[in-house]
Amino acid sequence: MKRLSERVFSTGILNPNLRVFDVIMRTEFGTSYNSYVVRGSEATAVIDSAHPRFAALYAEELEAALGGAAPAYLIVNHTEPDHSGCIAQMLERWPALTIVTNSVAAKNLRNIVNRDDLPLHIVQDGASLSLGDRTLLFRLAPFLHWPDTMFTYLPEEQTLFPCDVFGCHYCEPGVLDTHIAYPADYETSLRYYYDCIFGPFPGFVQKGLAKLADWEIQRICPSHGPVLTKGCRLEAALSAYAAWSAPEPRNAKRIPLFYCTAYGNTRRLAQAIRNGILSIFPDADAPLLDLSDEDPDAMGQRLNESDAFLLGTPTINRDAPPPLWNLLARADAVNLAKRPAAVFGSFGWSGEGPGHIALRLQMLKCAAFAEPHRVCLVPSAADLEAARDFGAAFAAAIK
Ligand SMILES: Cc1cc2nc3c(=O)[nH]c(=O)nc-3n(C[C@H](O)[C@H](O)[C@H](O)COP(=O)(O)O)c2cc1C
Ligand SMILES: [Fe+2]
Ligand SMILES: [Fe+2]
Incomplete structure (x- = not known):
């Protein structure tokens, strides 16, 4: 568990030994399954969970970040099991927990947790949720990289939780970009992650970036890899995504x-x-x-x-x-x-x-x-x- 600010905590799990992810990706630098806690004056929210293989460790990290409080909400930005894999266990631990997600993700969740009575609060594009002195805003970002993906934004701290976007399979002891000890490896993994996960969807990447345009962003908390901060690697990641997804001007036809x-x-x-x-x-x-x-x-x-x-x-x-x-x-x-x-x-x-x-x-x-x-x-x-x-x-x- 790492405190990112007075009210925001990282409860991510480090998995340095992973070598293959989702069958198709090499993970020579391991990975992390990131999850975050936002403690508002009235309510606490957990943003995404973790891979089920690490359920016991995740439970400990989460309890430490919650400091004895019960979370009111679990925000599900994306239902792929590397982030949704501990939901059943969280519902057992906190039966009053409400799952906040979009309708596409909700359908997936019913088939992941295999329960028809999930305590769901479905949000539309542009919805918000008050935690008291903290607020969460939601925008849908379909096909980044599943149809269910959404962005969550914490305006009071100018912090973005963009799910897999801006993430990478990279693992070091430090949580922040300022702690990266092997920058060339980090950059390799950021590009490789983009190519494998978002490369097929450049148009959706452009649409997703447009949805972020009016949010002032000081901190990006992705679902894998380091947290990005303004002044260190945040600006570079944003401009890299813009460049990688931009349509390429072509002169000669390519016919290999x-x-x-x-x-x-x-x-x-x-x-x-x-x-x-x-x-x-x-x-x-x-x-x-x-x-x-x-x-x-x-x-x-x-x-x-x-x-x-x-x-x-x-x-x-x-x-x-x-x-x-x-x-x-x-x-x-x-x-x-x-x-x-x-x-x-x-x-x-x-x-x-x-x-x-x-x-x-x-x-x-x-x-x-x-x-x-x-x-x-x-x-x-x-x-x-x-x-x-x-x-x-x-x-x-x-x-
Ligand atoms: C080990 C081997 C197995 C072959 N099996 C077949 C076959 O099952 N059916 C067929 O039509 N030709 C078969 N051929 C013939 C090749 O398709 C033919 O020699 C062709 O011209 C080879 O073209 P290439 O020089 O571009 O490789 C076989 C050739 C080799 C060397
Ligand atoms: Fe994913
Ligand atoms: Fe992921």
Whole structure:
């Protein structure tokens, strides 16, 4: 437990040994599950809880911050279990507790705590709650990063509780940004957290930032990582989020061609298709990328940042080989929908590879161009001419 001001306490749990979060994130710097207590003259509120794995420790931290008082309210900014995991236990400890949250989060909570009789106080965008000489204001911030997310603001202390926004998986003994001992690691984790959690939702990040614009903010209390203070890292985090979510100005179209090849046949097709693309878009950024040579994460990023893309695959044992699937495992499914895509490849006899990849693109709701372009074994001059035409037709279709 750490006192942030006379009335605001941090009751976060440090988890320095965590190495994977939510299946998809590496957490080389561990994490923290932050929770806060605001003690008003009339009532006390707890803002978010903690991961259920740490329920016993969290209970101790909370009791220390409450100083014998029973909290009147639990504010639920977001229902992901790393923050909502101790709610059932809190309701047992304080049966008179009222849960303050929005309607989307309330629906999730009923399915998390599995109770229909939850003591809920549902707030709308712009609502407020008095704690006596302290007030909490609420604004909805959907898709940052779940549909349920909301911001809570304490105007008397110009303190923002933005849930996962501005957070990161980073763990040091100190709670405040002024105590960060490894700033480069902190900055790496802030960016990585943004990319994994908010990267798919840049438009919602911009909307969320706009909702903060008229709040004077001295202190940000996120749900993971250090508390940010004005004059140390608060301004940098705000401007980083604005920059990372800003739409990128683009000149040349980005049309990467990803492929694998055992004997160069699929590569020959890729080269011819590329020439066809360049006949329509002479300035296109259309790199030929052999997935066996390239860094998988960098390829995933290129895929997700493309304007259109092509996948070339041989058929190996009746399927496409693993590098193609590894690439598609990195697809940002939220944003790849409607992205123009085409598939091609050389095969020997059965030729299932391109069709299987096309099915995956269909699952991702990409705008598939024509049927996959397949050639048996070594492409002839006529096959290469046809591949060039395929590339030109694909490019013409997205012009
Ligand atoms: C280990 C291995 C397994 C293969 N299995 C299949 C197969 O199941 N079906 C098929 O149509 N071709 C199969 N092939 C043939 C390749 O798809 C064919 O040689 C193709 O031209 C390779 O293209 P690439 O040079 O771009 O790798 C196989 C080739 C290898 C080396
Ligand atoms: Fe979350
Ligand atoms: Fe979280």
